[in-house]
Amino acid sequence: MTGAAPRRRGRPARKEADTGPGARERILEAARTEFAERGYDKTSVRGIAKAAGVDPALVHHYFGTKDEVFAAAIEVSFEPANVIPAVLGEGTEGIGERLARFFIGVWESPATRAPLLAIIRSAMTHEAAAKVLRGFVLRRLLERVAAELDVPDPKFRAEMAASHMIGIVILRYVIQVEPLASADPEDIIELVAPTLQRYLTEE
């Protein structure tokens, strides 16, 4: 600390913690929690800023609008850099099982389940959130997976595989219908893996 920095005109002074390298991550963390706990409607940039201990202007500065904060907050869950190697790293042999295992694994962990539930619920009920999911995330991820496939209409195939996993998630974790809600994850993976394998690799 070498004394106060000179104030710039038109921009409020900030504490150092506000603009440090940790601020961006704290905002994203706060945004995930806020969207998960309050839902899309009731979450505001102001509320996210408060939870992260920063000025709302900083949230706008880093991310822009509420939609853009939402996109950034959920992007990590669908980050191609995280998903692609786990699923496609070893080529398309066994891809059905790896995809099923990765997807179920993410949902079995309570830490990742809560924000994902918030995303799905928001996208089901708010066009703005659906648009974010469609544009920033699903398309980006599906296109990357589809690019690795050697089947006719690979994007359609990748989406059909995704649809099955999403349906399982909804019946198991959201609506919680038995016996699927209490089924052993391995039983789900065993049944669904050949389906995904067929969609992603067979003509």
Next chain:
Amino acid sequence: MTGAAPRRRGRPARKEADTGPGARERILEAARTEFAERGYDKTSVRGIAKAAGVDPALVHHYFGTKDEVFAAAIEVSFEPANVIPAVLGEGTEGIGERLARFFIGVWESPATRAPLLAIIRSAMTHEAAAKVLRGFVLRRLLERVAAELDVPDPKFRAEMAASHMIGIVILRYVIQVEPLASADPEDIIELVAPTLQRYLTEE
């Protein structure tokens, strides 16, 4: 019209139209429209009664609570008497394609799509609606389908088949991700039918 009927104590007089055989159907029709247009939260027994042109007491008399009106309103869409013959009428040979065709057909029709969307959206965001879907509908329908199957763990199999169809519906009609949103229904049926067939018939 032979003059006014004697008033019974403790019960308001009703116009004839209120209690005629058409009243029950009008209430259900109004309930489906209200739940579809307003969502689960904002729909009330009073609002349904007003839309049907009857006294709220009659809605309670026929159906009970708001949850019970919801259950009755959506039951038609999942009525085993309607679904089972269409899907299981010809045994399990070709059941995968018939199930896929029936399900997509119901969703391709705008008249049945709107109330179904309302059901799914409500069940995703309100535990009360999820409970209704779970208890009255999915269980009842899935158990009937499962009873016809000759596979290990038939309820689990029937639910896994249902999960795929529900996932397709959500990506295609709710979140509207391309290319699935604009895909030819026949292409969906062609890809998914063998999956459903395997789940419902193969050990």
